[in-house]
Amino acid sequence: MSIFRVKTTECRVGVVGLYNSGKTVLLTSLVNHLQDHDGDRFALGGRDTKLRKFVTLSPDDDWEAFPYAASRDALVHGGRWPGKTRDRSQFACRFERSDWRFSDCLLKLYDLPGERVADAAMLGRDFAGWSDHVHAQIAADAATRGLHAPFLDALGRPDVAEPDLLRAYKVGLANLILNFKPQVSPSAFLLDAKGQPARPDAPEVLADARFSGLGPGAEFAPLPAAVRAARPDLAAVFAPRYEEYVERLVRPAIQALKSCTALVVMVDVTMLLAGGVGMYDDTRLIVRDLLDVLSPGEHPVFGPLARGLSTLLLPHQLRPGWITRLAFAAPKLDLVHPSDRDRMLLLARRMVERYADSRDGLKFEFFNLASVVSTRPLPLENGRRFLTGVPLREADGKKVPPGPEQRFGVSGLPDDWPADWRPGEYTFPDVYPRMPPRKDYPPEQVNLDRLAAFVID
Numbered sequence: 001m002s003i004f005r006v007k008t009t010e011c012r013v014g015v016v017g018l019y020n021s022g023k024t025v026l027l028t029s030l031v032n033h034l035q036d037h038d039g040d041r042f043a044l045g046g047r048d049t050k051l052r053k054f055v056t057l058s059p060d061d062d063w064e065a066f067p068y069a070a071s072r073d074a075l076v077h078g079g080r081w082p083g084k085t086r087d088r089s090q091f092a093c094r095f096e097r098s099d100w101r102f103s104d105c106l107l108k109l110y111d112l113p114g115e116r117v118a119d120a121a122m123l124g125r126d127f128a129g130w131s132d133h134v135h136a137q138i139a140a141d142a143a144t145r146g147l148h149a150p151f152l153d154a155l156g157r158p159d160v161a162e163p164d165l166l167r168a169y170k171v172g173l174a175n176l177i178l179n180f181k182p183q184v185s186p187s188a189f190l191l192d193a194k195g196q197p198a199r200p201d202a203p204e205v206l207a208d209a210r211f212s213g214l215g216p217g218a219e220f221a222p223l224p225a226a227v228r229a230a231r232p233d234l235a236a237v238f239a240p241r242y243e244e245y246v247e248r249l250v251r252p253a254i255q256a257l258k259s260c261t262a263l264v265v266m267v268d269v270t271m272l273l274a275g276g277v278g279m280y281d282d283t284r285l286i287v288r289d290l291l292d293v294l295s296p297g298e299h300p301v302f303g304p305l306a307r308g309l310s311t312l313l314l315p316h317q318l319r320p321g322w323i324t325r326l327a328f329a330a331p332k333l334d335l336v337h338p339s340d341r342d343r344m345l346l347l348a349r350r351m352v353e354r355y356a357d358s359r360d361g362l363k364f365e366f367f368n369l370a371s372v373v374s375t376r377p378l379p380l381e382n383g384r385r386f387l388t389g390v391p392l393r394e395a396d397g398k399k400v401p402p403g404p405e406q407r408f409g410v411s412g413l414p415d416d417w418p419a420d421w422r423p424g425e426y427t428f429p430d431v432y433p434r435m436p437p438r439k440d441y442p443p444e445q446v447n448l449d450r451l452a453a454f455v456i457d
């Protein structure tokens with residue numbers, strides 16, 4: 001640190017969103033652009049802002065290191081996207097910014113498997129509170145009620161045995177995911193505590209193979225108040241298993257997010273349009289629950305004054321942290337035609353803005369962005385949209401090896417979310433990443449620099 005840089009500003013940025021929404025790709029591209037910074041290609045603060053003395057640090061105790069090198073290597077050398085995230089991880093680094101004269105920046109970035117966000121509502125709720133919350137959501141949504149019908153039937157049987165009840169709940173969880181509804185909690189059903197993901201299969205097969213909890217003998221299912229009263233034996237078995245699950249899988253990750261200074265929430269408009277109205281409905285609830293639990297905005301007790309004072313007076317390790325900046329990111333901008341890019345931003349706003357709007361002391365912004373631009377647009381043809389890129393899958397969804405660039409069609413974006421739409425009605429085919437082979441040359445991005453300038457503040 002130079003002698004004039006008398007303090008360190010610590011920025012902790014959590015990135016959350018459904019599985020496959022682009023969190024790890026975003027973080028990989030961001031770290032690459034910070035490490036090998038070029039103001040002309042990544043305007044952090046302004047084109048003249050320079051970054052220097054970038055060093056990677058070890059993650060905090062209890063955190064795995066974010067697999068930056070492996071993710072970047074997969075992109076550059078393997079021509080592949082990084083693998084699915086199986087555990088929570090942190091990337092820590094320190095650098096100087098030419099536009100911060102008296103402070104250097106200690107940046108910590110957090111990545112989570114997307115499945116875990118469906119468990120956010122568990123934080124701060126005991127087993128009864130979580131059960132009531134889940135049953136209120138089941139009751140409020142006809143599609144979810146239908147998919148959980150066997151479980152609701154089982155709950156109606158006064159003498160139902162524990163294994164039958166658990167199996168019925170697991171069939172419901174499998175039905176949800178097979179119908180593109182991501183509200184699957186406990187999320188270990190989809191991604192277990194060891195990071196093993198569920199493979200697509202029939203609901204009964206998934207119910208037999210997977211666990212609704214930490215493992216065999218540690219499973220639980222939500223019980224409505226009436227069943228808890230009628231069957232205290234079941235509630236007494238499930239409650240401690242639930243508590244252990246929250247301690248092991250939920251609290252460490254969600255608590256770290258709570259003490260972040262900024263949060264990035266991915267709203268993958270392409271995936272929501274492709275997934276149908278059920279995916280949209282569930283994702284909206286997941287974002288709402290997540291923001292309720294993390295309660296971004298000014299601290300209710302300390303308030304803005306104390307935050308300002310603590311920044312001035314306390315060493316960075318001791319400063320209280322809470323989220324004051326919220327960035328909603330609509331990723332994969334390169335998978336929609338340029339004529340639709342403003343619509344992508346508008347759709348993200350219409351879906352989740354209300355959850356940020358009502359919070360005092362919170363700055364929020366929306367960004368439509370591409371972390372790794374991997375397509376090129378073609379001119380509109382009678383209103384039809386075409387891009388070029390290297391397709392990742394055949395029409396039947398099977399992965400294919402990388403081949404030559406091809407022209408392919410993508411759906412146009414609506415002006416507003418439709419009242420109803422089916423899975424597959426909109427399509428935005430996945431492509432292979434387009435990465436410059438030069439190791440220190442970061443990928444082409446759109447608006448990732450604007451998002452970074454907003455959250456690293």
Ligand SMILES: Nc1nc2c(ncn2[C@@H]2O[C@H](COP(=O)(O)OP(=O)(O)OP(=O)(O)O)[C@@H](O)[C@H]2O)c(=O)[nH]1
Pocket residue numbers: 017018019020021022023024025026081082083084085086112113114115331332333334335369370371372373374375430431
């Ligand atoms: N074209 C394009 N595709 C992207 C971009 N970012 C992500 N993707 C696609 O989205 C997929 C998922 O991205 P990840 O970053 O792994 O998603 P994630 O949110 O970390 O998912 P989990 O680890 O399962 O929670 C990638 O394999 C790509 O197919 C982008 O900027 N452009």
Ligand SMILES: [Mg+2]
Pocket residue numbers: 023024025083084085111112113114
């Ligand atoms: Mg990931």
